Amino acid sequence: MEPITLPASRPVPIHPGIPLLGNTLSFLQNPLGILTTLQQRYDRMVHLRIGGRHQYLVLQPDDAKHVMQENHRNYGRSPAFNVLKIFLGNGLLTSDGDFWRRQRRLAQPAFHRQRLAALAQTMVNETTDWIDELQRLNRRHPVNVSQAFMDVTMRIVCKTLFGSDTIGKLDGLSAALDTLQYQANQRMLSPIRFPMQWPTPAHVRFRKAGELVDSFIYGLINQRRRDGSDQQHDLLAMLQSAEDDDTGERMSDQQLRDECVTLFAAGHETTAVSMAWTLHLLTGHPDVLTRLQTEVKTVLGDTRTPPPDAFRSLPYTLQVVQESLRLYPPAWIMSRLALADDPIGPYTIPAGSTALVSPYLLHRDPASWPDPERFDPDRFGPAGGGDVRHSYAYLPFGGGPRLCIGNQFALMEMQILLALLVRSFTIESVPNQRVDTHPLITLRPKKSISVYLK
Ligand code: HEM
Numbered sequence: 001m002e003p004i005t006l007p008a009s010r011p012v013p014i015h016p017g018i019p020l021l022g023n024t025l026s027f028l029q030n031p032l033g034i035l036t037t038l039q040q041r042y043d044r045m046v047h048l049r050i051g052g053r054h055q056y057l058v059l060q061p062d063d064a065k066h067v068m069q070e071n072h073r074n075y076g077r078s079p080a081f082n083v084l085k086i087f088l089g090n091g092l093l094t095s096d097g098d099f100w101r102r103q104r105r106l107a108q109p110a111f112h113r114q115r116l117a118a119l120a121q122t123m124v125n126e127t128t129d130w131i132d133e134l135q136r137l138n139r140r141h142p143v144n145v146s147q148a149f150m151d152v153t154m155r156i157v158c159k160t161l162f163g164s165d166t167i168g169k170l171d172g173l174s175a176a177l178d179t180l181q182y183q184a185n186q187r188m189l190s191p192i193r194f195p196m197q198w199p200t201p202a203h204v205r206f207r208k209a210g211e212l213v214d215s216f217i218y219g220l221i222n223q224r225r226r227d228g229s230d231q232q233h234d235l236l237a238m239l240q241s242a243e244d245d246d247t248g249e250r251m252s253d254q255q256l257r258d259e260c261v262t263l264f265a266a267g268h269e270t271t272a273v274s275m276a277w278t279l280h281l282l283t284g285h286p287d288v289l290t291r292l293q294t295e296v297k298t299v300l301g302d303t304r305t306p307p308p309d310a311f312r313s314l315p316y317t318l319q320v321v322q323e324s325l326r327l328y329p330p331a332w333i334m335s336r337l338a339l340a341d342d343p344i345g346p347y348t349i350p351a352g353s354t355a356l357v358s359p360y361l362l363h364r365d366p367a368s369w370p371d372p373e374r375f376d377p378d379r380f381g382p383a384g385g386g387d388v389r390h391s392y393a394y395l396p397f398g399g400g401p402r403l404c405i406g407n408q409f410a411l412m413e414m415q416i417l418l419a420l421l422v423r424s425f426t427i428e429s430v431p432n433q434r435v436d437t438h439p440l441i442t443l444r445p446k447k448s449i450s451v452y453l454k
Pocket residue numbers: 092093104157262263266267268270271274329330331334335395396397398399401402403404405406407409410
């Protein structure tokens with residue numbers, strides 16, 4: 001019998017770069033620009049050389065699904081996550097394999113639907129207080145909403161994670177987390193990385209910020225342990241008391257610390273950045289803003305703190321949030337390490353290389369999204385074509401087993417923030433404000449976004 005020979009895989013097209021550095025510089029200078037070019041020039045996959053590594057960008061939703069879901073066992077955390085590990089430790093975002101699976105199992109109940117319903121009340125209360133503060137500001141000055149949303153999402157994540165006893169200490173903590181993220185980002189993108197032990201000014205700042213965050217979180221864990229406060233109903237209490245089904249083990253203090261810092265970091269900046277983009281989009285689309293305000297005022301009325309259930313009846317508000325996450329997905333690119341060769345159609349992603357999936361690109365692919373640059377929340381309405389769209393044409397929260405654990409938390413929080421904000425204010429743009437994208441770990445605006453809240 002003739003041996004079966006599989007057709008040899010075709011070489012993946014290589015995007016031209018420069019000697020030694022490959023595509024690193026152009027990726028550093030204008031990542032979104034280069035992604036758009038790649039989408040126009042290649043149809044399925046393209047081979048890039050970034051930061052001394054071979055990276056394979058998949059361009060079709062079906063192939064993104066293959067990498068993230070269908071063949072996820074072939075993919076681990078990419079080396080990019082090692083930089084995050086320096087400050088997040090071995091938490092849910094950065095860990096891998098059996099250890100990650102166990103941690104995910106332990107943490108998942110904290111994000112259960114019923115559990116989130118209980119957290120919604122905290123979100124509503126915090127947002128209402130925050131809006132009171134905004135109302136006391138001088139209306140003639142624009143409000144830096146990038147900063148304002150960082151503050152409120154930090155308060156929300158802190159209160160839902162750690163309960164009420166922490167709010168006074170948040171100022172230093174927020175700044176320290178910001179320093180950690182900023183420095184990690186610089187390190188991730190920098191072609192030259194000095195060992196962390198070297199006392200460069202950046203490393204010293206990084207270490208001090210890390211110490212502050214650690215002393216805060218360990219202080220809290222120890223206090224809980226001393227008080228025996230199992231009665232607390234926040235996420236920390238849930239994580240502290242979670243027991244592995246098979247072994248009955250609980251998390252160590254180090255593990256609790258890593259999960260808390262991870263939830264802190266992953267859980268506030270993403271939402272804050274996304275909210276700032278949403279307001280920016282609304283200032284350019286007064287028709288959408290009016291429709292949104294009509295829905296919110298009709299459903300919520302004037303009650304100062306509406307019951308959390310009421311926010312479930314705001315379909316258009318959710319559509320606005322979804323469309324904003326389409327145009328500006330905070331996680332604009334995701335990477336995975338290929339553990340073995342992975343044939344995809346006519347190509348193969350080789351073992352040891354990195355697979356890249358870009359929500360930013362998939363969300364702007366004209367094949368899935370007609371007139372992709374247009375902000376149109378009706379895309380997510382009943383007649384918006386959701387039933388025929390590929391499930392991986394839209395993945396602001398990733399997909400497969402590593403789907404964002406906080407996705408429902410984030411959507412609920414964004415709906416509450418947006419609804420209560422547009423109920424109280426009309427939003428207007430600041431004339432001549434230039435708003436550009438600045439893709440760091442998250443897709444931030446280059447400068448803070450300010451708007452008039454009237
Ligand atoms: C708009 C807001 C958010 C966006 C766009 C977002 C996006 C994402 C994405 C794309 C991933 C997957 C990354 C990958 O597969 O490489 C992820 C993972 C994660 N997110 Fe979110 N996220 C948001 C809010 C939150 C919130 C509010 C929390 C927690 C309170 C959170 C906690 C996490 C954690 C712990 C992971 C790692 C999950 C795992 O690998 O098991 N995120 N997020």
